[in-house]
Amino acid sequence: xxxxxxxxxxxxxxxxxxxxxxxxxxxxxxxxxxxxxxxxxxxxxxxxxxxxxxxxxxxxxxxxxxxxxxxxxxxxxxxxxxxxxxxxxxxxxxxxxxxxxxxxxxxxxxxxxxxxxxxxxxxxxxxxxxxxxxxxxxxxxxxxxxxxxxxxxxxxxxxxxxxxxxxxxxxxxxxxxxxxxxxxxxxxxxxxxxxxxxxxxxxxxxxxxxxxxxxxxxxxxxxxxxxxxxxxxxxxxxxxxxxxxxxxxxxxxxxxxxxxxxxxxxxxxxxxxxxxxxxxxxxxxxxxxxxxxxxxxxxxxxxxxxxxxxxxxxxxxxxxxxxxxxxxxxxxxxxxxxxxxxxxxxxxxxxxxxxxxxxxxxxxxxxxxxxxxxxxxxxxxxxxxxxxxxxxxxxxxxxxxxxxxxxxxxxxxxxxxxxxxxxxxxxxxxxxxxxxxxxxxxxxxxxxxxxxxxxxxxxxxxxxx
Numbered sequence: 001x002x003x004x005x006x007x008x009x010x011x012x013x014x015x016x017x018x019x020x021x022x023x024x025x026x027x028x029x030x031x032x033x034x035x036x037x038x039x040x041x042x043x044x045x046x047x048x049x050x051x052x053x054x055x056x057x058x059x060x061x062x063x064x065x066x067x068x069x070x071x072x073x074x075x076x077x078x079x080x081x082x083x084x085x086x087x088x089x090x091x092x093x094x095x096x097x098x099x100x101x102x103x104x105x106x107x108x109x110x111x112x113x114x115x116x117x118x119x120x121x122x123x124x125x126x127x128x129x130x131x132x133x134x135x136x137x138x139x140x141x142x143x144x145x146x147x148x149x150x151x152x153x154x155x156x157x158x159x160x161x162x163x164x165x166x167x168x169x170x171x172x173x174x175x176x177x178x179x180x181x182x183x184x185x186x187x188x189x190x191x192x193x194x195x196x197x198x199x200x201x202x203x204x205x206x207x208x209x210x211x212x213x214x215x216x217x218x219x220x221x222x223x224x225x226x227x228x229x230x231x232x233x234x235x236x237x238x239x240x241x242x243x244x245x246x247x248x249x250x251x252x253x254x255x256x257x258x259x260x261x262x263x264x265x266x267x268x269x270x271x272x273x274x275x276x277x278x279x280x281x282x283x284x285x286x287x288x289x290x291x292x293x294x295x296x297x298x299x300x301x302x303x304x305x306x307x308x309x310x311x312x313x314x315x316x317x318x319x320x321x322x323x324x325x326x327x328x329x330x331x332x333x334x335x336x337x338x339x340x341x342x343x344x345x346x347x348x349x350x351x352x353x354x355x356x357x358x359x360x361x362x363x364x365x366x367x368x369x370x371x372x373x374x375x376x377x378x379x380x381x382x383x384x385x386x387x388x389x390x391x392x393x394x395x396x397x398x399x400x401x402x403x404x405x406x407x408x409x410x411x412x413x414x415x416x417x418x419x420x421x422x423x424x425x426x427x428x429x430x431x432x433x434x435x436x437x438x439x440x441x442x443x444x445x446x447x448x449x450x451x452x453x454x455x456x457x458x459x460x461x462x463x464x465x
Contacts, residue, residue, distance in 0.1 A: 011041040012121040015049030015078065017070050020057030022195050022239070024085055024107075026148040028055045031084070031113050039124035040117070046077035050121040051102070053113065056087035059161055060340045064093070071098050082116045084109065086165045107166050108151055141391065143190040143424030144407055149177050149225065153197035154205070155242065157268075158279045158347040159308065159339065162197055171203045174218040174225050175211035181229055190389055190424055191235040193407065194226075200242040223249045230258030235389065237406060239264045243281055248290065255298045260403040263294070266306045270325030271318035274311055277350065284325055291329055302404035304333035309366060310359025311339045312350035319362050323369055332377050333410050334370040338363050371436050378411075378434035385444060388413045390425040400427075402439070411437040420447025 014035055018028040031053065032042060043049040052074040056067035067087045074081045075098060083094055084105045091104040103116035117123075152167040153160075181192055196202060203209070203220030210217035218228050222238075223246075229236045236259040241247055243265050254261040269275050270284045295301055307326075309319065326334070338359040341348040388400040391412070398415040405411050413429060421427065427445035434440075 011039055011124050013041045013043040013049045014117060014121075015043045015046055015052035015074070016055065017052065017074060018055045019067055019070060020055070020059070020063065020085065022146045022193065023148060023197070024055055024057060026146050026195070027085065027108060027110070029146075030110055031055070034110065034114050035117060035123075038114075046074060049078055051080040051082060051117060052078045053082045053084060053117070056083060056085035058085070058087035058090065058165060059342075061342055062340065063087075068094070068097050071101065075100055080120060082113065082120065084113045089165050141423060142188055143389065144391075145184045145189045145192060147177065147181055147184070147192045147194050147229075148172075148196060149194055149199065149202050150196040150205075154201060155198060156279055158277060158350075159311065159342075159345055161342055161345050164344055166197065169198065169201055169205045171206050171220055173206070173209075173211035174203070174220045174228070175213040177225060178213040178218060178228050181232060185232045185234050188424065189234060190426060191237060191407075192229060192232075193237045193239060194229070195239050197240065198242045199238055199240045200244045200246060222246070223253065226250060226253055226259050235260055235403070237262055237403075239406065241265045243267065243287065248293075251294050251297045251301075254301065261298045261301045262304070262403055262406070263301065264304045264406065268306065268308050269311065269314075269318075270322040271314070274314050274318050274322075277313055277347070278308075278311065288325070288328060300403070302332045303329075304335075304406070304410065305331055306335040306337065307366065308337050308339050309362040310354040310356075312347055312354065313352045314354055319365075323366065326366070326370060326373070330373055330377065331370070332374065332404060334366075334374070335409075336363055336366050336370075375434060375436045378437070378439060381431045381439060382434055383431060385428055385430050388415075388427055388429045388441065390421050390423055390427065392423060393419065393421055400429075411435075411439070413439045413441050415441055415443060418443055 016028060016032060018025055036042065046052060054067070054071050054074050056070070057063040058067065064087055071081060071083055071094065081101045082103045083101050086107050087094060088104050088106040094101060094104055102120055105112040105116065150169055150171040152169045153163050154169045156163060184192065200222060202222045202225065206220055208219045208221045210219045213228065218224055226236060226238065230253060238250070238259060241263055247263070247265070250259070253259050267284070267287065268278055268280050272284070275281065275284070291303065307322065339354065341353070386402050388402050390398050390400040392399045396416065397418045398421050400413045400415065401407065402413050405413070415429065427443050429441035429443050431439050431441050
């Protein structure tokens with residue numbers, strides 16, 4: 001999908017298609033920020049662009065296919081295409097299918113992308129166009145922003161290609177992260193979504209060294225960073241938490257309201273043998289105890305996770321162990337993937353592959369069981385009052401998210417027939433009904449803006465002379 005336009009008359013125009021995860025979206029934002037600072041205009045159409053950048057995903061074969069299709073579409077519609085992102089780490093695969101692309105760069109190679117754009121269409125030289133907002137260019141709604149705290153990953157999970165694509169862990173100094181977060185908050189962002197490949201490992205590669213922010217030194221450690229982010233007066237949501245014991249240290253911050261009571265922990269499986277084959281922590285019994293402890297400390301805690309079914313060697317007993325574990329864990333949000341044998345990851349060569357039809361059947365069984373659990377967890381919220389961040393408003397009403405809902409991943413809170421609010425408003429609502437993944441609510445906070453009916457009535461009211 002092409003990004004929205006950022007118009008400047010008579011400037012060279014760039015189209016950008018951003019695929020993949022939020023971490024790739026942040027890469028796209030950095031590229032756009034640099035190009036707009038140089039005076040380029042961002043076009044919302046292929047036809048209006050002098051050149052098109054396609055930021056690709058290469059994590060799974062299905063994602064690679066989607067990326068190749070997007071490159072082909074851009075070539076057909078525009079003809080001048082620069083490829084970047086994770087699939088760019090395999091330039092031969094791209095050239096084999098699309099030899100006409102102008103240039104190929106890998107993930108995080110921002111300077112190379114910008115240089116390729118310069119070669120394709122020279123930047124303008126008007127100094128008055130070289131201005132961008134201090135918070136940079138963002139592709140998310142104005143009230144929500146992703147905050148990337150590190151690149152790469154030191155884990156070597158047997159099913160994952162990320163270290164090969166993005167390299168080992170490289171953490172940003174805490175002061176740099178906090179300065180960016182502060183600029184975003186000052187620009188009107190109401191929710192910071194903290195992302196990386198392994199958020200729990202933040203700062204480990206730099207010895208958790210401290211860096212200056214405001215009048216203090218802040219260590220590059222997740223708990224210290226989260227506490228400092230919590231002082232900015234915005235929602236702070238932590239994503240991609242690896243299940244280290246240090247996660248326990250985050251719960252007091254959540255209980256105090258410093259960060260949202262939301263944990264996104266990809267457990268991946270529950271069978272010890274499958275977890276060992278995945279090269280993941282295998283003490284799931286202890287995880288159940290920790291879940292109980294977390295919920296005791298922070299009753300409003302939402303736990304989201306992802307799992308893989310059909311991993312090589314997964315038996316019916318292994319899968320049943322996963323179902324039994326999920327029944328006991330009662331997680332709020334669950335995503336599930338069917339294993340894909342991606343070239344370059346160790347698990348692709350493991351013996352005893354699970355037939356696709358078996359993996360498909362297991363996927364449906366897991367999702368059916370979890371749907372009932374998720375509905376039960378949501379139904380327990382009926383009658384409660386909670387804060388909601390409004391995302392969209394149209395003629396049918398408003399749609400927002402609670403602290404339990406990450407943007408574009410989890411469910412929503414629907415306010416039918418409600419008007420007078422705007423995207424970015426943080427209001428209180430009372431939950432009236434639960435669906436399988438969404439909540440229906442009515443607002444308690446009065447709207448800050450008059451409704452259409454109120455404006456009409458005001459226009460018809462007699463004026464005093």
